[in-house]
Amino acid sequence: MELFLFGITKDIVGKSSLDLSTLEEKPTSVKDLIRYLNDSYPEFKRLTSVAVAVNGEYASQEVRLHHEDEIAIIPPVSGG
Secondary structure, eight states: OEEEEOHHHHHHHTSSEEEGGGOSSOOOBHHHHHHHHHHHOGGGGGOSOOEEEETTEEOOTTOBOOTTOEEEEEOOOOOO
16 A cells, blocks of 8 residues: 655655555555544644545545555645
């Protein structure tokens, strides 16, 4: 389970990716993943919203995660 981080989320974690398969308790859903990130990296709680993509598809919090998934955390983007 590979997690890819972009923008501010990459800055918060200090890396562009994390291998979640090494965790003792792996997140089983997108909701669990967000909880893990909020607990492990308190600055995550300051983000008003993030999009999560699982295997290239945007995912709701109920989506189940599996060992072989590629997950991307996409922060809010502003521009002009």
